[in-house]
Amino acid sequence: MEKKAIFIVGASEHAKVIIDIIEKESVYEVVGLIDSFKNKGEEVLGYKVVGKEEDLPELLKKHEGASVLIAIGDNWVRHLVMEKLMNIVPHIKFASTIHPSAQIAKHVKIGKGVVIMAGAIINSESVIEDFVIVNTKASIDHDGLLKSFSSVAPGVTLGGNVTVGNYAAVSIGATVKHNISIGNHAVIGAGAVLLKNCDDNAMMYGVPAKEIRKRETGDKYL
Numbered sequence: 001m002e003k004k005a006i007f008i009v010g011a012s013e014h015a016k017v018i019i020d021i022i023e024k025e026s027v028y029e030v031v032g033l034i035d036s037f038k039n040k041g042e043e044v045l046g047y048k049v050v051g052k053e054e055d056l057p058e059l060l061k062k063h064e065g066a067s068v069l070i071a072i073g074d075n076w077v078r079h080l081v082m083e084k085l086m087n088i089v090p091h092i093k094f095a096s097t098i099h100p101s102a103q104i105a106k107h108v109k110i111g112k113g114v115v116i117m118a119g120a121i122i123n124s125e126s127v128i129e130d131f132v133i134v135n136t137k138a139s140i141d142h143d144g145l146l147k148s149f150s151s152v153a154p155g156v157t158l159g160g161n162v163t164v165g166n167y168a169a170v171s172i173g174a175t176v177k178h179n180i181s182i183g184n185h186a187v188i189g190a191g192a193v194l195l196k197n198c199d200d201n202a203m204m205y206g207v208p209a210k211e212i213r214k215r216e217t218g219d220k221y222l
């Protein structure tokens, strides 16, 4: 099958992982990287930066029908870039990519702009909304709901029926008990064991996890 053209927006380390997934998935052919902070011609894993976000309309004329994938790990920044791209190219097509080693169970729904990395497990009837990142070896048990622009870091374990709010991040190695709800813009810290619901804009960590402080929308956590 002929591969479809794709541009990757963001030429950072996160992009390296995404390039590998795209190559292994063999659905898309990377035709260029877009990065407003790098010079044209700079390379990541053999792929060239071909322009800035503002250059996308011209580039999409050359590669008609090409999709775009945003390779930005920070949930809030990924959202801001998505909005910028929608303004520049209103009919933009956002792609998702899933590593072939990920295990996706029956009746799982996966939105657009999603990245699912190597070794991830997503169990039955879970919903992965738009622009979510399911990082390496993370596991989401049955009926999970990862709302738009949320992320689970490498090695995260979510029990069944866990909800992760919009823009919320579950950090590396954290474990979340079944039936727990994590609010919008919340951050669960590295290695935490979350046994209680987490409010919107709260940061919780520790074993068992406690609320450490509130955070402002867009505060850095990576």
Ligand SMILES: CC(C)(COP(=O)(O)OP(=O)(O)OC[C@H]1O[C@@H](n2cnc3c(N)ncnc32)[C@H](O)[C@@H]1OP(=O)(O)O)[C@@H](O)C(=O)NCCC(=O)NCCS
Pocket: 135, 153, 154, 170, 171, 172, 187, 188, 189, 190, 191, 192, 203, 205, 206, 220, 221, 222
């Ligand atoms: C939750 C998090 C953002 C907190 O960061 P922070 O607010 O900058 O915290 P600091 O690094 O300033 O640490 C403040 C204190 O809290 C402690 N602390 C921070 N995170 C902690 C955690 N997850 N569990 C236990 N203690 C933690 C620190 O050891 C430090 O203690 P000290 O004052 O006694 O030295 C960070 O721990 C985290 O999990 N980041 C995400 C990492 C991740 O997932 N990376 C992979 C992405 S692919």
